Amino acid sequence: MKTEHDSALEQLLFRLKAAYLEQPYTSCALRVEKLVALKSAIANHRTELVSAAQSDFSHRAELDTVMADMVPTVNHIGHISRNLKKWMKPDKRSPGIEFLPSQTYIEYVPKGVVGIIAPWNYPIQLSLVPLATAIAAGNKVMLKLSEYTPNVNKVIRSILACLSEDCVVVEGDGQIGIRFSELPFDHVFFTGSTHVGRKVYQACAKNLVPVTLELGGKSPVIVLNDVNIDKVVLDLAFAKRMNCGQICVAPDYVLVHQAVYEQFVHKLKEHLKRPNKYESSTGLLTDDHKSRLAAMLQQAESKGLEVWHSKPLETATADDFGVHLVFDPPSGLQVMQEEVFGPILNIFKVTDLEHAQSIIRSTETPLACYLYTENKCAQNDIKYRLACGSLSINDMLLHVAVADLPFGGVGSSGFGQYHSIEGFKTFSHGKGVFISSAHAWRSKMFDKYSHIIGKVLTWLYLK
Known part of the structure; x- marks a missing residue:
């Protein structure tokens, strides 16, 4: 039975999907512009982030928030911005001598709307780095923040005002998290325990949603x-x-x-x-x-x-x-x-x-x-x-x-990767593209000499 929370989550997802379909492929320049705005917003809110993290934990050293949460985040965003143009270029592949003079390559296109479930231990880095990577790949994002860090969440909401057209934030307990992972996203990215990761994986499987699980382990x-x-x-x-x-x-x-x-x-x-x-x-x-x-x-x-x-x-x-x-x-x-x-x-x-x-x-x-x-x-x-x-x-x-x-991770510590180009590829679909001439010479040859072509292929490959 659907609840009010279910309806609200579905409406948010519908809104993002509609926005994505209006512009399903954005330029590198526009994506970098969004990343630069995000990086600047994080720097501008650094004092509030430190204070909020100290409030959410029983006590949290400023060094932990600055060195291990904020600095890696802006560093990763900067690396993505500098390299995105290169990552977005089509990856040329060889068609093989059999299909010359056709061209083949992989075009990296956005998946659509990505659901990201972030943990509480590093609430800045582990929410904003995957978010930035998904945005760099051209997606819209629905971000589920941990209920254990309400003060940091409030600051993150302010930071993400610069991406209001590309991202919505969801908060709530474990039940909201389960409902969130049951939505028909185009990709789900989860960071957390192996125990909860299994539940997220099972929920996503109902909609055949691809999943990246960043788990823990010993x-x-x-x-x-x-x-x-x-x-x-x-x-x-x-x-x-x-x-x-x-x-x-x-x-x-x-x-x-x-x-x-x-x-x-x-x-x-x-x-x-x-x-x-x-x-x-x-x-x-x-x-x-x-x-x-x-x-x-x-x-x-x-x-x-x-x-x-x-x-x-x-x-x-x-x-x-x-x-x-x-x-x-x-x-x-x-x-x-x-x-x-x-x-x-x-x-x-x-x-x-x-x-x-x-x-x-x-x-x-x-x-x-x-x-x-x-x-x-x-x-x-x-x-x-x-x-x-x-x-x-x-x-x-x-x-x-x-x-x-x-x-x-691998096995029980998760699967899928992010950071650098691997993250860009995680949030992209590598679309194989095969281009041939509009002239019908090869089609006519297949139509007229298919029996001979079959014998030649058998001699070349199956002898």
């Missing part, structure tokens, strides 16, 4: 015996404190070679004991999220596992939760069954690279894998043999901010 860190331990410790501490570990590519568990295991654990604990120098840090989103993470740690302790706390769990708050280490948790525990999505780090001792890979393969396919080693054979082994959305060697998290590098 991203591992492999630490081999030739590493600079101090660098690994600094990178891990930074990654688990940034946005309080609420990042889809945050390290979830660490696989440490036995030769450096004791040294690694000692240095990591010592570093985490120190006052956090990371710009006053960010808190967890809500007390409910804090309770979920605390339950993970309590379950691990109840099973007799070694659990280390940088801050006593009984005094931890959503605003100041600390960083917590769980040692060698079995696969059945909640801390290994779910993506942590917070400042908890699982640590395993491994004998070699193969041992580390066997543990990774026993979990769902990760969105990112972090490998610390100078050994080229080990690097190649992970590159070619381990399934993961992306691989970062001797660094952590930064690959997501590279504007010219595609981003996306």
Whole structure:
């Protein structure tokens, strides 16, 4: 039975589809003009965005909003603007000698109206980067923002006033999200958990709507015996404190070679004991999220596992939760069954690279894998043999901010990519075009000599 919300969503979609059909293909200049306006609007609202993010989270460091949310967004938009003309050019293909002198190429055309469902952890970047990419591909956009970030959403609405003819914003809870994903869009782009991603995929399947799923998963860190331990410790501490570990590519568990295991654990604990120098840090989103993470740690302790706390769990708050280490948790525990999505780090001792890979393969396919080693054979082994959305060697998290590098998962961590030209192609239809002469010489030849042509083709290809 349809509700008022259903009717309102359908009307918004109908309005966008009608607007798209009035001008289904726009020039590169017009698209870039829209991107420039969007980038400028973000910069003009930077103070409001920082303040809004601080209000939506229990506490959020200005550095998190500026460095990890706003800067990547404007950087990606700038990269798209600079390269769009090149991406829009037809991709020439060879017709083969059989079809000369015909011409063949791929023309990248808009899909139509794209539905984007954004998460709460980076509400600026993870809503506006896919939106900008879809606009660059010539589409209209219906954007569903997270109900957990109402203050940021209000600022985003103001920012998107510059794109009022191309985009409408929807807010609401999970039920609205399900209704949203059931609409007959021309493409749906979802960022969020694997659990919700499955529901979105099922809803889109009813209308045969193509989907891009940017999910999470348990991203591992492999630490081999030739590493600079101090660098690994600094990178891990930074990654688990940034946005309080609420990042889809945050390290979830660490696989440490036995030769450096004791040294690694000692240095990591010592570093985490120190006052956090990371710009006053960010808190967890809500007390409910804090309770979920605390339950993970309590379950691990109840099973007799070694659990280390940088801050006593009984005094931890959503605003100041600390960083917590769980040692060698079995696969059945909640801390290994779910993506942590917070400042908890699982640590395993491994004998070699193969041992580390066997543990990774026993979990769902990760969105990112972090490998610390100078050994080229080990690097190649992970590159070619381990399934993961992306691989970062001797660094952590930064690959997501590279504007010219595609981003996306594989298997349980999602499918489809965006960022750079891969994003442009995600939101475009690559229309194959075949052009022949208007003269009828080939048609007449087929009509008169088809039996001979058949014999020649058989001799050429099937002998």
